[in-house]
Amino acid sequence: MAVTSLVMVTAPTSAETLTGSGYEAADPNQPQLRVTDLSATRGDGVFETIGVMDCHVQSLTSHLHRLAASAAILDLPGPRLDVWRAAVEHALDRADPAPELSAKLVLSRGEEGSRRCTGWVRVAPAPDMSRARADGVRVLTLDRGYRSDVAETAPWLLQGAKYTSYAVNMAALRYARRHGADDVIFISSDGAVLEGPTASVLLRIGNTLVTPGTDQSILPGTTQDRAFRYAENAGLATQARRVEAAELATAEHLWLCSSVRLCAAVRELDGRELTWDRRLTADLLSWLRTTHD
Amino acid sequence: MAVTSLVMVTAPTSAETLTGSGYEAADPNQPQLRVTDLSATRGDGVFETIGVMDCHVQSLTSHLHRLAASAAILDLPGPRLDVWRAAVEHALDRADPAPELSAKLVLSRGEEGSRRCTGWVRVAPAPDMSRARADGVRVLTLDRGYRSDVAETAPWLLQGAKYTSYAVNMAALRYARRHGADDVIFISSDGAVLEGPTASVLLRIGNTLVTPGTDQSILPGTTQDRAFRYAENAGLATQARRVEAAELATAEHLWLCSSVRLCAAVRELDGRELTWDRRLTADLLSWLRTTHD
Known part of the structure; x- marks a missing residue:
């Protein structure tokens, strides 16, 4: 057992011959990648970050399916999802238990x-x-x-895939922090709400939870999806659609949702304070934190 | 001596303490990077690829300055250019001589x-x-x-930096190859010619060599810059300015310029054959290949 555990997936896709389990434990403190790995030189890979709550990997199936969908957008060979699933469980078995862990899966185009x-x-x-x-x-x-609409009109821009060319997302977060904010919501050049650099956007408008639809060239959010199930249990309607930037200011509540942070209320938007309901947020958080799936 | 040589730069920027030379030779066949290196997980680094012709590193100073400019756009600490210069020479000394080599420099945000x-x-x-x-x-x-204009209006999009989040560039090349082409010229959403995924664009219009200006949110091209010096020697005028997409079809010649390929005439654009002058292209190539700077 160790604070951090690492499992290398030796047969991550249909392109490699599967011998044995297709994965093996490795030392996270030792170098594992050559400098010619295309993840390091071209940001050419896909990934998932998954919340592990009380040793339960949340929405593992959804994350694996999204990994496969991202791989398809990048013309990578199809990931062996059974191997990845076993590798995640093996990595979890080898890590010290803790109330909250994160599991990061990276599939690179290779050397x-x-x-x-x-x-x-x-x-x-x-x-x-x-x-x-x-x-x-x-x-x-x-x-x-x-x-x-670029996911439709310009598929080479890779929007809708979760891929490791993330420098723009990191730069946007640095820009926000330099300007007195913690996080970012991206707006498209035609005025639609998209997503955060590492989160989905969720709005409460009346008795409806709303999120930008995946036809807006954004990622399907696994935590947003779970939040929708919370809403349905709580008697709220749900809607995935185009959201205009102007609607952000008029929503009763606004949240960012992601696998490790789960959800955070937006308390200030572009320097203007928003009202938010601590009880509703705590209730949603508790549901996301404790409901296993 | 080896076919391929690798030098790790141990003090690549002002953020690391410089002890000794600041670089050391390493085995290119062994892993050198941990999986938490942000180059591998976030595409969060900058790079240069440099042509080495007859053991001469072409335009090394220009490449080093561009590396520093890219690092500044990504809010990375300033690279120690004297260390990088010595590391390039050391890597070259350790590689088998050949008429044409390439040197790749990568500066990552680190683990x-x-x-x-x-x-x-x-x-x-x-x-x-x-x-x-x-x-x-x-x-x-x-x-x-x-x-x-995004380099000006949205600096977090990192346009104008040569950074390792290159998956879109690679996807565009794959798209082109699936559609019977070899390469790509990117057009901005407002109709301006930008650059190729790994090249600058050069046009001959009358007696002027024209390239899209760096105010168009693109990289300054080191080989394009050398092509301009060729043009000046050959009695042609040179111009860096906004180029409309429609001008591509009307240019007398169109080239892609880059450090390793040097220059390639565009003989077909969007499925339509272009005329091109083999003698002029051969002359430009010879100049780029043999003029040391």
């Missing part, structure tokens, strides 16, 4: 010229999210530069 | 939470570019999704 993908699962303690959960976050809206 | 950057220089035989140089390339124009 230049090798035609064999590289993959790994790393389980580590989750960062402390208690403050964002309890007190909410301050958010800037930033232009994503793309129209909301 | 998660470490606040120390990772860097390396890899020297390897250049891929055979003789066919593209002699026979030209077939090119598709593809939408880059961004307006030509």
Whole structure:
């Protein structure tokens, strides 16, 4: 057992020959990747980050399916989902138990010229999210530069895939922090609400929970999906549709949802304070934290 | 001596303490990066690829300055250019001599939470570019999704930096190859010619060589810059400015320029054959290949 555990997936996709289990434990403190790995030189891979609550991997099936969908958008070979599932469980078995862990899965196109993908699962303690959960976050809206229809019209822009070319997302977060905010909501060049750099956007408008639809060139959110199930249990309607940027200011509540932070209320948007219901947020958080699926 | 050589840059930026030379030779066949390196998980680094012709590193100073400019756009600490220069020379000394090599420099934000950057220089035989140089390339124009002013209006989109989140560039090339082309010229959403996924665009219009200006949210091209010096020697005027997409079809010649391929004439654009002057292209190639700077 160790604080952090690492499992290399030796047969991550249909392109590699499967011998044995297709994965093996490795030392997370040792180098594992060559400098020609295309994840390192081209950001050419896909990934998932999954919350592990009380040693239960939340929505593992949804995350695996999204990994496969992302791989398809990047023309990667199909991931062996049974191998990945077993690798995640093996990595979890090898990590010290803790109330909250995170599991990161990365599937890279592999070393230049090798035609064999590289993959790994790393389980580590989750960062402390208690403050964002309890007190909410301050958010800037930033232009994503793309129209909301690019996933359809320009598939080479890879929108809708969760892939490791994430420098723009990281730069947007740094920009927000330099300007007194904690997080970002991206707006398309045609004025639609998209997503955060590492989160989905959720709005309460009347008795409906609303999220931008996946036809807006964004990722399907696994935690947002679970929040919709919470809403249905709580007697709220749910709706995935185009959301205009102007609607953000008029929503009764606004949240960012993601696998490790779960949900954080937006308490300030572009420098303007928003009202938010601590009880409803705590109730949603508790549901996301404790409902296993 | 080896076909490929690798030098890890142990003090790549002002953020690391410099002890000794700041670099050391490493085995290119062994893993050198941990899976938490942000180059591998976030595409969070900058890079340069440099042509090495007859053991001369072409335009090394320009490449080092561009590496520093890219690092600044990504809020990375300033690279120690003297260390990088010596690391390039050391890597070159350790590689088998060949008429054409390529040197790749990568500066990564480093391992998660470490606040120390990772860097390396890899020297390897250049891929055979003789066919593209002699026979030209077939090119598709593809939408880059961004307006030509985003470097100014949305700096978090990192346009104008050469950074390792390159999956979109690779996807665009795959798209082109699936559609009977070899390469791509990106067009902005407001109709301006930008650049190729790994090349600058050069047009001959009358007696002027024209390239899209760096105010169009694109990289400054080191090879394009050398092509401009060729033009000045040959009595042609040069111009860096906004180029409308419609001008591509009316140019007398169209080239893609990059450090390793040097230049390739565009012989087909969006399925339509273009005329091109083999003698002029051969003359430009010879100049780029043999003029040391």
